[in-house]
Amino acid sequence: MLRLLTVLSFLLLSALPVRAEEVVAGLSQNRVSITATFVGSEILIFGAVKRDSPPPEDNPLEVVVVVEGPSAPITVRKKDKRFGIWVNTEAMELAAAPSFYAVASSAPLEQSVSTLDDLRHLISVERSIKISENPFNIDDPREFVDALIRIRQKSGLYKLLESSVTLQKDTLFETRVALPANLTEGEYRTRILLTRGGEVTSEYETVINVQKVGLERWIFNLAHEKPLIYGLLSLVIAIAAGWGASAAFRMILRN
Amino acid sequence: MQIYLPIAEVSVNAFLLLGLGGIVGILSGMFGVGGGFLMTPLLFFIGIPPAVAVATEANQIVASSFSGVLAHLKRKTVDLRMGGVLLVGGLIGAALGVQLFNALKAIGQVDLLVKLSYVLFLGIIGSLMFVESLRALMKSRGGSVPKRRKHTWVHNLPFKMKFRTSGLYISVIPPILVGVLVGILAAIMGVGGGFIMVPAMIYLLGMPTKVVVGTSLFQIIFVTAFTTLLHATTNFTVDMGLAVLLLIGGVIGAQIGARIGVKLKAEQLRVLLAIMVLAVCGKLGLDLLIMPAELYELGAAGGH
Numbered sequence: 001m002l003r004l005l006t007v008l009s010f011l012l013l014s015a016l017p018v019r020a021e022e023v024v025a026g027l028s029q030n031r032v033s034i035t036a037t038f039v040g041s042e043i044l045i046f047g048a049v050k051r052d053s054p055p056p057e058d059n060p061l062e063v064v065v066v067v068e069g070p071s072a073p074i075t076v077r078k079k080d081k082r083f084g085i086w087v088n089t090e091a092m093e094l095a096a097a098p099s100f101y102a103v104a105s106s107a108p109l110e111q112s113v114s115t116l117d118d119l120r121h122l123i124s125v126e127r128s129i130k131i132s133e134n135p136f137n138i139d140d141p142r143e144f145v146d147a148l149i150r151i152r153q154k155s156g157l158y159k160l161l162e163s164s165v166t167l168q169k170d171t172l173f174e175t176r177v178a179l180p181a182n183l184t185e186g187e188y189r190t191r192i193l194l195t196r197g198g199e200v201t202s203e204y205e206t207v208i209n210v211q212k213v214g215l216e217r218w219i220f221n222l223a224h225e226k227p228l229i230y231g232l233l234s235l236v237i238a239i240a241a242g243w244g245a246s247a248a249f250r251m252i253l254r255n
Numbered sequence: 256m257q258i259y260l261p262i263a264e265v266s267v268n269a270f271l272l273l274g275l276g277g278i279v280g281i282l283s284g285m286f287g288v289g290g291g292f293l294m295t296p297l298l299f300f301i302g303i304p305p306a307v308a309v310a311t312e313a314n315q316i317v318a319s320s321f322s323g324v325l326a327h328l329k330r331k332t333v334d335l336r337m338g339g340v341l342l343v344g345g346l347i348g349a350a351l352g353v354q355l356f357n358a359l360k361a362i363g364q365v366d367l368l369v370k371l372s373y374v375l376f377l378g379i380i381g382s383l384m385f386v387e388s389l390r391a392l393m394k395s396r397g398g399s400v401p402k403r404r405k406h407t408w409v410h411n412l413p414f415k416m417k418f419r420t421s422g423l424y425i426s427v428i429p430p431i432l433v434g435v436l437v438g439i440l441a442a443i444m445g446v447g448g449g450f451i452m453v454p455a456m457i458y459l460l461g462m463p464t465k466v467v468v469g470t471s472l473f474q475i476i477f478v479t480a481f482t483t484l485l486h487a488t489t490n491f492t493v494d495m496g497l498a499v500l501l502l503i504g505g506v507i508g509a510q511i512g513a514r515i516g517v518k519l520k521a522e523q524l525r526v527l528l529a530i531m532v533l534a535v536c537g538k539l540g541l542d543l544l545i546m547p548a549e550l551y552e553l554g555a556a557g558g559h
Contacts, residue, residue, distance in 0.1 A: 088552070147549075148553060
């Protein structure tokens with residue numbers, strides 16, 4: 001029995017890649033609260049490489065950090081000139097696209113992760129966008145995915161932060177990922193990967209919780225759960241504020 | 256000071272919103288238009304999602320028109336009976352408009368509908384008003400008083416009603432139709448519809464200019480309130496925080512505008528309004544004609 005276990009564990013161990021290095025990491029905060037004055041937040045992601053044996057000499061150690069917001073289906077529309085004006089013509093529905101996606105690495109990403117490991121661990125943003133159906137009606141679905149990435153990159157939602165992870169003496173690392181103000185609520189999956197020669201050797205995963213709090217939370221919930229009451233309340237508040245402001249203005253004029 | 260808007264889910268400068276509200280409020284007070292036709296495109300430009308801009312603008316117009324109506328009621332320049340008839344049409348129109356809005360949103364053509372409607376209506380109304388008011392301005396300089404009340408086809412329709420404040424005895428069909436049109440526009444463009452209603456009341460119904468502004472504001476309040484509720488319950492796109500910021504600026508602006516408006520002549524007001532309407536129309540028209548920098552856009556999923 002004991003021998004069998006030994007054999008089994010030996011087999012298991014040899015099947016797995018050699019775990020000579022392990023990543024230990026932390027975040028400056030694992031909760032982001034969206035309040036009325038929220039202007040974005042910067043998360044410091046730091047950690048160290050734990051070793052049982054001296055580091056292998058052959059390939060340099062690289063660190064890749066991936067922060068991924070909640071995914072949702074999305075429609076990408078393309079404009080074309082029709083009758084002299086620019087109108088939406090083609091549309092493509094994507095099954096899922098992350099609302100936020102940041103990849104930070106200690107070297108250029110292509111150098112840090114091989115194509116195979118990118119596919120295996122879903123690291124670059126292209127891998128995290130899912131096309132459900134085979135879009136027969138669209139000539140070039142790739143173009144739509146590229147457009148999505150381009151638009152989200154421009155608004156700061158998708159980021160490729162190459163060479164932004166600082167790695168000291170192959171042991172300590174840190175990076176900062178800025179979360180923009182237009183964040184979607186939800187769990188932001190955060191992964192830290194160690195690679196050598198393009199191969200992922202260790203992975204650590206944690207979650208950043210992004211939530212609306214206080215008045216923002218209350219307003220958002222009311223609007224979605226009791227829309228009629230919310231609508232009426234908006235009107236009452238608007239009229240009261242309007243009346244109040246004009247009364248105040250008249251008082252100021254009189255004095 | 257940046258502020259996060261809970262429904263629009265974007266962060267914008269609070270003073271920018273107050274300032275926009277104030278400027279549009281001044282114009283709204285001067286011309287008796289809700290100002291939505293300026294505010295809605297401005298909100299697009301600062302990055303508010305179009306659906307939120309349209310719905311929230313309706314909410315803001317209610318409040319900014321409210322103080323205007325109070326001022327006009329005090330001066331007895333509101334034809335309540337005419338306002339009521341216009342309102343019946345307006346409610347029907349708003350219900351139709353929200354249906355149309357939601358249907359086009361599902362196929363991704365709502366932006367085009369909104370922009371084309373702007374270009375079409377602002378273009379026609381702006382040029383008509385510009386030519387008319389220039390002519391009136393020339394005549395009043397020449398000393399002759401223009402003849403306003405003419406006997407047109409409007410006066411031959413059935414269901415006549417007496418509108419004492421306006422001094423009219425006309426059929427209710429034209430005001431109801433005007434109301435329906437304004438209601439549709441309120442729902443799909445996020446405007447009060449004053450820029451349609453004011454000229455329609457003057458040129459089509461032949462109402463005296465004095466009561467036109469107050470009466471149109473009276474109708475706008477109820478139609479936009481109804482539109483707000485429809486958008487809030489079907490699209491969840493009314494942003495309370497955005498509305499309050501816009502209208503604090505807007506209400507103060509409207510008070511200033513109403514005082515400026517009293518001092519200016521009706522013809523001068525109309526020339527100014529016409530120029531502004533044409534400017535907005537031109538800008539929106541150019542945006543449709545010039546190739547956009549980004550050919551793709553993102554939309555919420557659901558429906559083709």
